[in-house]
Amino acid sequence: MEAFGKLSGRPNILQISHEERPEQYRGVPILAPVIEVLKQVSRYTNAELTAAIIKSFYTLFFTTNNNIDDMNDVLSSTYGQAEAVTPEDLAHVEVGPGTLNLLPPGVDVKSMDASRTMSTFEPFTNMMISQIGAAIxxxxxxxxxxxxxxxxxxxxxxxxxxxxxxxxxxxxxxxxxxxxxxxxxxxxxxxxxxxxxxxxxxxxxxxxxxNADWFGPVMGMLDPVKEVTGAALRVKYGFSTGERESAELTGTDYDSNIDQIAIEQQTWRAKGLEPPKADNTGGNGGDNDGKILAGEE
Structure with a gap:
């Protein structure tokens, strides 16, 4: 398929990719530089999660101090059984509060070591995530x-x-x-x-x-007062426009906002009230000059 139409000259194909060098015909995913590291971090996280789950279990291991021949003699003389101890022979052993179990001679019980900690997990993963973030x-x-x-x-x-x-x-x-x-x-x-x-x-x-302007989803505001004050100052001194700031701050249409504000102010006046005013950008209504003017009045 031709890239541009012969009659219209308009593009027939839209290739959406971010080329980084001339003559590049394939796009590179944003996660390409870190895809292997992400996989390794995922494996490490799963391994630590599995280890934590196993650590939470109360597991017992049965060990013998005798070899098979000695165990056969012991079992033969004690239980009349001439076979070595098997897992089936220990099936009657139960773990519970106040539980007592009789084990064959030569059989010892050991619990799993629960001293394993995950003290290095968070610092390590945080460092890897920081490197991944720096790469993308x-x-x-x-x-x-x-x-x-x-x-x-x-x-x-x-x-x-x-x-x-x-x-x-x-x-x-x-x-x-x-x-x-x-x-x-x-x-x-x-x-x-x-x-x-x-x-x-x-x-x-x-x-x-x-000509058209394109705005995406708005970025969150940590301190709305500072964000709005900065936007008002940019509009006031011509560094931006009300339409752009409205789209970037709240994702709304500036003209629609003005129309709605006019309707709301009419409602205030119809009730015999004065519409509230807020201006922290200096000038006649600002914190500095406004206080001076109020004192003069």
């Missing part, structure tokens, strides 16, 4: 979903992971979402469903009509 660009705290350090360290780990995720989202949106959207838009314009003057006649106008 994701902090170990995010891989384990365990944030036990300070707020700054936890936020740094989330931001580093979010940076990696956003990069891969950008690649996926560029290689898949945008081409699919452009193919849909071209068909919609061709059949008259959407009116786009100049579409298809000028590459610049076509590109303008096809």
């Amino acid at each position: 660009g994701t902090p170990a705290e995010v891989l384990l979903s365990r944030f036990q350090s300070s707020y700054s360290a936890a936020r740094g780990a989330l931001l580093q992971a979010a940076s990696n995720f956003k990069t891969r989202r950008t690649w996926f949106a560029r290689d898949f979402c945008q081409p699919v959207y452009e193919a849909w838009l071209a068909e919609a314009v061709a059949i008259g469903r959407i009116s786009a003057p100049g579409y298809g006649s000028d590459p610049i106008i076509t590109k303008a009509w096809s």
Whole structure:
């Protein structure tokens, strides 16, 4: 199949992969560098789990201090039995509170050593997971979903992971979402469903009509007050827009939020109440300048 159509010039195939070098025709999975280590960690974890389960059992081992010939003599003289002790001979032995059992002469009982500890399991696995996270660009705290350090360290780990995720989202949106959207838009314009003057006649106008922003799921907020304050400052000084911050912080549509806020404020005023105002970004409503203005009033 040809990569591009002869008549339309549009792509017939979408190859979704993250190429790392020129002339690379196959994608490399994100877990490719660590797939062997992951398997070994899984085996080690299963082995430790099995050992812990066995350790919890109360197991007894029966040993003899005599060889087979001596045991035959003992059994022959004591029980009238000329055979060595077998597991079936010890089937009547029971383990329980206050239980007494009579064992054949020369048979001793030993319990399994329960002194085995797993003191090295957690440090070892944590170090291996840290190496796996470093190889794929994701902090170990995010891989384990365990944030036990300070707020700054936890936020740094989330931001580093979010940076990696956003990069891969950008690649996926560029290689898949945008081409699919452009193919849909071209068909919609061709059949008259959407009116786009100049579409298809000028590459610049076509590109303008096809422009789109893609946002993925929002990243969690450790401190909503600081996150919202930072977003408000970015919008205030032109480093971002309300639409982008709304999509990235809460995953909502900025225009829909404004419409709903207007309706809610009308409801407050209809009840004779003043709508609440909150602004911690400085200026007339900020913590610093706002206090000064309030004192002057």
